[in-house]
Amino acid sequence: MTASAELDMAAEPQPPALSYPQLFLRFLRFGLMAWGGPVAQIAMLRKELVEEERWISSARFNRLLAVMQVLPGPEAHELCVHLGMRAKGRLGGMLAGLAFMLPGFLLMFALSWLYFAMDIQSSALGAAFLGVQVGVVAMIVRAVHRIGEHVLNDRWLWGLALGVGLASLLGASFWVVLPIAGVVYALAASGRQSLALVCAFIGVALATAVIWWSPGVQPGDVQAVGASAGPVALFLSGLKAGLLTFGGAYTAIPFLRNDAVGRGWMTDGQFLDGLALSGILPAPLIIFSTFVGYVGGGPIGALAMTAGVFLPTFSFSLILYDRLEAVLKVKQLHALLEGVAAGVVGLIAATTLQLGQATADLAPVLWPALVIFAGALAILYLWKSKLNIVAVIFAAGAAGWFAYG
DSSP states (O other), X not given: OOHHHHHHHHHSOOOOOOOHHHHXXXXXXXXXXXXXXXXXXXXXXXXXXXXXXXXXXXXXXXXXXXXXXXXXXXXXXXXXXXXHHXXXXXXXXXXXXXXXXXXXXXXXXXXXXXHHHTTGGGSTXXXXXXXXXXXXXXXXXXXXXXXXXXXXXXXXXXXXXXXXXXXXXXXXXXXXXXXHHHHHHHHHHTTOHHHHHHHHHHHHHHHHHHHHTOTTOOTTOOOOTTOOOOHHHHHHHHHHHHHTOTTSGGGGHHHHHHHHTTTTSSOHHHHHHHHHHHHTSSSOGGGHHHXXXXXXXXXXXXXXXXXXXXXXXXXXXXXXXXXXXXXXXXXXXXXXXXXXXXXHHHHHHHHXXXXXXXXXXXXXSHHHHHXXXXXXXXXXXXXXXXXXXXXXXXXXXXXXXXXXX
16 A cells, blocks of 8 residues: 555545444334435535544535435435445445344335225325325425426426427337437537537437337327236336436336336335335435335335335445545546436426326315415425424325315
8 A cells, every 4th residue: 555545544534343143133223213315414424434433524414415416316325335344344234234124114015015005095094194195295396396496407307308308298108208308408518509409409309209109109198907916027126117216216206106007016106105005214215115015016016116216226226336536536437427407307307297187186176185285385494394294195195084084
C-alpha cells in the first residue's frame, strides 16, 4: 500500500469490527425501524452510522447518496448494501441488504396471505379499502410532484416528461419511449440540440408507428382478471421494474402495473391495495412488489418477484462498489439517465391518471371519493411527518367505511 493510500485510509473513518451475525442484527434493527419512507430511512442511517458511529465520513456519504439517487433502486437499501460491504466485504453487503429488507418482506408476505384469506374486497372491509385506494392515488400524485421537482430541472426534461406521458396514454410501449428520452437528453446536454430535435422527431414517428401497428390495444386495456404467471415471468417482471426505478420506489408503479394489471394478474383496485399495505410497513415502498408477486403466482411468485426487484440494488453496490462514485463523472451517462428519469416521471403521471379513472369507476357515488382525495392531498402537503402516509391510509380507510359502508 502506498503512503498516500495509507493516508487516505487514516483520514476516512472505518466501520467497527463486527462479526457477520452482529452485522446482520445491526441492519435487521434498521429494517424493523424503517418507517416513513426513504427520507426518514436515510436520515436514520446518517444519524447512527455517520454522525454517531462514524462508519463513513459525511462528505463521502453525501457523494454516495448522490450516486444512489441517479441509479435505479431504493436509495436506503442500496446504502445498506454499500455500508455492509464496507464493513465485511461482499458477504457483509449481502447480509446487510437482506437484513434491512427482511422485516418488510415477511410482513408483506403475511398481509398478502391475510388479504386473500379474508377476501377483503367481498367483505365489509371492501368499503374501507375503496377509501384507501383513493388515498393511495393522492399519495402517487404527491410523489409525482416531489420526484418532478428533483428531476425536471430544465425545459428539455419537462418536454420529455410530457411527451413520454402522452405517448403512454396513447398506448406506446415504454420500451420504445424511455430509451429515446435518454438519447435525446444526452444529445441536448452535450450541446447538440439540433441533433436532439431530430432524434425526438424520429422518436415521435417510431412511437406513432408502434401505436398504429397495435390497433387492437387501447390505452388502459387489460386482460381478464384471474390469470397467473410462473416464477420466471414474475422474476423478469420484477427485474424490469427494479432496473427502471429511477427516483424512488414510486417510479416502479407503471412497470409493475403494466404487467400485473395488463396481463390480468390483478385488478387496479388490488394493485392500489398492495401499495396501501406497503405504506404502513417498516420497509422500502417497493416491497409492494411482494404483494404483486403473491397475487400473480402465490408464495413462490412473491419470492420470485421480490428477488427480481431487489437484484439490481444488490448488484450495483456489490459489483461496482469503489467505482460507484465515478458514475457521476461520466457526463454522457449521467445525462442519459436523467433523460430516462424524466420519461419515467411522465409514465408515473400517465399511470396515475389511469388509476384515478379506474378508482372513480369503482365508487358508487363520486363526490365522497373527491372529498377523500382532497383531504389526503391536504395531509400529504401540509403535515411534514414521516407518519403522514400511514395517517392518510388509515384516515382514507375510515372515510371510505363511513361513505360507502
